[in-house]
Amino acid sequence: MSTTASQPVIVAAIGGREVPVHLGPGTLSQVGPLLAAQALGDGALVVVDSGIASAGEQVAQSCRDAGLRVAVEPVPAGEASKTLGELERLSRAAARAGIRRRDAVVAVGGGVVGDLAGFLAASYQRGVRLVQVPTTLLAMVDSSLGGKTGVDLPEGKNYVGAVYQPEAVVMDTRVLGSLPARELSCGFAEVVKYGLLVGGDLMEMVAGWPDLPGPDAELADLIRRCAECKLEVVAEDEFDLGRRAILNLGHTVGHGIEAAAGYHLYHHGEAISLGLLAALRVSEQHLGLAPEWRDRTMATLQRHGLPVVLDPSVQVDQVLQLMSRDKKSDGRALNMVLLRAPGDVLTHQDPDPAVVRAAVEELLP
Numbered sequence: 121m122s123t124t125a126s127q128p129v130i131v132a133a134i135g136g137r138e139v140p141v142h143l144g145p146g147t148l149s150q151v152g153p154l155l156a157a158q159a160l161g162d163g164a165l166v167v168v169d170s171g172i173a174s175a176g177e178q179v180a181q182s183c184r185d186a187g188l189r190v191a192v193e194p195v196p197a198g199e200a201s202k203t204l205g206e207l208e209r210l211s212r213a214a215a216r217a218g219i220r221r222r223d224a225v226v227a228v229g230g231g232v233v234g235d236l237a238g239f240l241a242a243s244y245q246r247g248v249r250l251v252q253v254p255t256t257l258l259a260m261v262d263s264s265l266g267g268k269t270g271v272d273l274p275e276g277k278n279y280v281g282a283v284y285q286p287e288a289v290v291m292d293t294r295v296l297g298s299l300p301a302r303e304l305s306c307g308f309a310e311v312v313k314y315g316l317l318v319g320g321d322l323m324e325m326v327a328g329w330p331d332l333p334g335p336d337a338e339l340a341d342l343i344r345r346c347a348e349c350k351l352e353v354v355a356e357d358e359f360d361l362g363r364r365a366i367l368n369l370g371h372t373v374g375h376g377i378e379a380a381a382g383y384h385l386y387h388h389g390e391a392i393s394l395g396l397l398a399a400l401r402v403s404e405q406h407l408g409l410a411p412e413w414r415d416r417t418m419a420t421l422q423r424h425g426l427p428v429v430l431d432p433s434v435q436v437d438q439v440l441q442l443m444s445r446d447k448k449s450d451g452r453a454l455n456m457v458l459l460r461a462p463g464d465v466l467t468h469q470d471p472d473p474a475v476v477r478a479a480v481e482e483l484l485p
Contacts, residue, residue, distance in 0.1 A: 126150060128288075129344060132351035134267070135358045140288050141265070141347060143340060147292040148178045151226060151251060152186030154288050160249065161222030163189040165214050167237035169229030170194040172255050175295055176228045179253055183226070191217035195233055199383040202236050202271045204280065210240050224249035224287070230256035230303070231263035231388060235278065238269030242284035250286040255295045257307025257333065258389050261314065261346035264289050266354040266364075272383070276445050277375050283359055293340055296333045304332040305425040306389025312420055313369050313396060314346040316413075319463025322349075327420050365467035369457040370396035373480060376443035380434050386427070393426035394483055401479040402471050403458040413462060430483035439480055440473075 126147070128140030142150060155164060164183045168176025176192060183190045193213045195201050214225070225248055227237035234252055241250035254264035270281020296304065308329075315326030322345055333339055350367060357364035374395025378386055386394075397418060403409035418428050443454060454476065458469045 143291040152182035156186035163223035171197040242282040262310040309389035373398040376439040380438040398479040
């Protein structure tokens with residue numbers, strides 16, 4: 121028996137279409153009704169992180185209850201699944217399942233599954249419907265929003281992909297209570313990023329956040345505020361040609377660290393934790409950011425189990441080389457995002473390479 125989908129908490133207008141975000145406890149059961157209410161296709165391919173099969177089954181059952189044909193494809197957990205080979209496997213699975221243009225791909229998982237299944241939806245038969253069902257804090261506040269999808273190449277992270285907006289985003293806060301501590305910490309790195317981008321009371325809220333995941337009502341509010349920040353920016357710059365670059369705070373160095381470590385030593389949020397600290401140090405040197413903000417940020421990251429020291433096995437020269445390949449670099453400039461103060465953000469900055477090197481070296485023990 122199907123349930124009626126609740127009203128969205130946020131409705132973002134992006135690229136001439138509305139993207140509703142449903143946020144709250146128990147929303148996994150609303151995915152089927154949301155798809156069925158559109159009266160388009162009658163099939164759904166549920167792509168789920170193999171580590172959270174139960175959440176995938178809840179979503180699949182809600183689709184079956186709504187009268188949809190359902191196929192479920194698990195994806196091995198971890199960044200190693202974001203490959204062209206895995207994209208081909210899922211595309212062929214969709215074809216075997218009879219998924220057609222008006223049917224849907226439903227991504228159930230963290231950022232890896234969201235990126236991979238999102239690119240599948242964007243490319244399979246030149247585009248099918250997409251519903252993002254993020255199950256990690258990182259995916260809820262960041263990667264499931266804004267339409268960026270893609271896979272990695274050995275040469276760089278997210279080098280092949282598309283901007284493709286979902287038909288809906290469904291966030292069930294209940295799933296966060298079952299996440300391992302490391303996954304919650306990784307998501308909190310992106311929350312810290314939003315605190316720095318927005319400043320003011322959001323920064324103070326983040327700095328004073330209790331043990332993760334935190335109180336239910338306050339957690340939903342924190343996720344909503346981060347999501348609103350991202351969606352407001354994306355609505356102005358869907359294809360990342362201008363203001364959307366602010367969302368990359370900490371990511372230029374972070375992606376370099378992630379790649380230099382072979383995508384196995386650090387999870388994404390852990391690399392971003394280190395990248396934020398480097399970006400703040402460069403901001404001090406180039407824009408006069410008060411040093412207290414780096415100190416406060418370091419204390420917040422450390423308190424929530426995030427790394428603030430770079431593993432000495434990661435070579436600084438390799439980090440810097442990989443940073444030059446970052447998608448935000450134009451071959452002549454790093455295009456880093458830097459702060460004059462929390463909430464006062466500058467994009468497309470080209471800092472002195474010696475300052476950048478020093479900021480990365482400072483992360484070493």
